[in-house]
Amino acid sequence: MNNRKLHYDWYKDPNVFLQEQANKPPCRHYGQYGYCEYGLLCKYTHIVYDTASGQPIYPPELLQWFELQKQEATLNNTTAPKPIPPTQRYKLPSGWKIKDLPLSLRPPPSKHGYDWSNAGFW
Numbered sequence: 821m822n823n824r825k826l827h828y829d830w831y832k833d834p835n836v837f838l839q840e841q842a843n844k845p846p847c848r849h850y851g852q853y854g855y856c857e858y859g860l861l862c863k864y865t866h867i868v869y870d871t872a873s874g875q876p877i878y879p880p881e882l883l884q885w886f887e888l889q890k891q892e893a894t895l896n897n898t899t900a901p902k903p904i905p906p907t908q909r910y911k912l913p914s915g916w917k918i919k920d921l922p923l924s925l926r927p928p929p930s931k932h933g934y935d936w937s938n939a940g941f942w
Contacts (some may be wrong), residue, residue, distance in 0.1 A: 822861050831862070835937050842884065850879070851929055860885060 827835060850856040856866060859881045865890035866879035878886075912918065918926055 825861060830889075834886060837885075838882075842867055842876070 822846045822890075841860075842865060844865035846868070847856050847862055847866055850862070850864070850866045851868065856862050856864075863878065866882065869875065870877055886897075912921075
């Protein structure tokens with residue numbers, strides 16, 4: 821359950837994730853000792869508010885989560901797009917007919933606009 825929650829939380833919008841964290845009731849253990857063994861999996865929030873300014877103070881695990889999200893976003897944005905290979909026409913070996921192939925090996929009908937660039941050679 822914990823790994824599943826971490827996985828789905830990773831793909832959430834950071835603003836939505838922060839709002840979910842802020843809407844939880846405060847964690848007593850984190851408030852008392854400044855640490856909670858559950859981290860982001862805790863069912864209570866670790867966000868505390870500064871008494872003087874009222875500004876939120878985010879826990880280290882939440883700041884680390886935001887930093888990792890930012891790093892992944894920059895990596896995904898700077899990656900060069902893969903060049904599109906030229907369209908190739910594939911042919912069956914001589915003597916083979918498409919109608920004799922099992923359904924799982926038949927090519928999709930051309931009217932569906934199938935992209936053949938990822939198909940292998942015979």
